[in-house]
Amino acid sequence: MREQILIVDDEEMIRELLASALFQEGYICHLAANVDEAFSILGQKDIDLVISDIMMPGRSGVELLRDLKKVDSEIAVLMITGLSDMNTAMECIHLGADDYISKPFNITRVILTVRNMLDKRNLSIEKKNYQIGLEFKVLEQTEQLRQTMHDLHLAYDNTLTALVKALDAREKEVGSHSERVMNYSKLMGSMLGISGIELEQLAKGALLHDIGKIGISDNILLKPGKLDEDEWREMRRHPLIGYAILSEIDFLKTPAEIILSHHERFDGSGYPKGLKGEQIPLGSRIFVLVDTLDAMTSDRPYRQALPFDAVISEVRKFSGSQFDPAIAELFLSVPRSRWEECAGKKFD
Incomplete structure (x- = not known):
């Protein structure tokens, strides 16, 4: 021209x-x-x-x-x-x-x-x-990479959720226990000021808390009666098994720590390490409360779901022994309706 x-x-x-x-x-x-x-x-x-x-x-x-x-x-x-x-x-x-x-x-x-x-x-x-063309191409490729990472992240989450649902089904859970405790944990975590990737890690730890049960035999896991001492010893290995499975995966290292200690108690009487107080990761101290909530408000083969008031009484009774008292106090301040919203169901 x-x-x-x-x-x-x-x-x-x-x-x-x-x-x-x-x-x-x-x-x-x-x-x-x-x-x-x-x-x-x-x-x-x-x-x-x-x-x-x-x-x-x-x-x-x-x-x-x-x-x-x-x-x-x-x-x-x-x-x-x-x-x-x-x-x-x-x-x-x-x-x-x-x-x-x-x-x-x-x-x-x-x-x-x-x-x-x-x-x-x-x-x-x-x-x-x-x-300008180069900047546009960089932006375009960055967006493609972001979308790929999003898709990959979504695929990871979907795979983990499917695995957890399979484990819940194996134990004949009604609904998805693991997804409910994940939602409860996210609510508590947000109220404690946890956000971003730390909240995601907490959610994954809660979702995958029982992943170690994949290494427990059906004879023990599905036994209708009480477990004997040897069976309890085997059952108590599941936090260690879960930790061993996930701790080698980079993006699940923090959730693995929650999984390892999700049966520890604030007074040091839990397992597998007998950790006490703030030795227990914050995510695990949150989890033990919300796990109690879901266990008590869900039907079990040996009993019907307990009323929400029974959960409140349990948390008050064991605050300072099983539960971190500061987190227990926060738990008790949450209206029943918010827990029901997270659960997707009404409590008795």
Whole structure:
């Protein structure tokens, strides 16, 4: 595409001379006798380069330059100055002019200057377009990566949820015990100021708390009667088994710690390590409360679901022994309706 040049000079002879020489070089030239005419043409044509005299009646070339750069910072500008206007010419350079030539000028030098200025402008535009294209491509690829990570994260979550549902079904759980305690844990965690990835880790720990039961035989796990001492010893291995399964997976290391200690008690009488007080991870201290809530408000093969008031009594009774008293106090402050909302069911 032929480049378009606007020549602004109050002297017709200079306008015609420049236009004739530049036309011979293949450029399309537009002529203006003053700044107002120049802006009228600029509003109608896609001008690539402006050649402007500095000293003109009315508004000067300096004013043209200043206003022009506000409208189009990329347009190339060549100023024409008399020998006595060198200070003004340097001012023009500071205002954004690309170059200047002095009268009387050599037309060959003007043509070379114009060619160099347009080459420089085209290179600058190409570089800018390349940069914009590159930034767009980076944004596009970042979005694709974000979507891929989201899909992968969703696939992980769906896989874990399916696995947990299978384990719940194995124990003949009504509904999804693991999903309910996950929802309860997220509620408690939020109330304790846990958020973001830490809340996600808490939720995963609660969801996967019984993953270790995959290593417990059906004869023990599904036994309808009481377990003997050897069977209890085997059953109490499930936190260790769950930890062994998940602790080698990078994004499940923190949930694995919750799983390992979800049967610890605040007074140190729990298992498998007999941890006490704040030695027990916060996620596990939250979990033991919400696990009690779900266990007591859900039907069991040997009994019907207990009323919500029984849970309140249990938490009060064992606060400071089984339960962290500070978390127990927060638990007791949560309205029944919020627990029911998390459970997706009404309590007795």
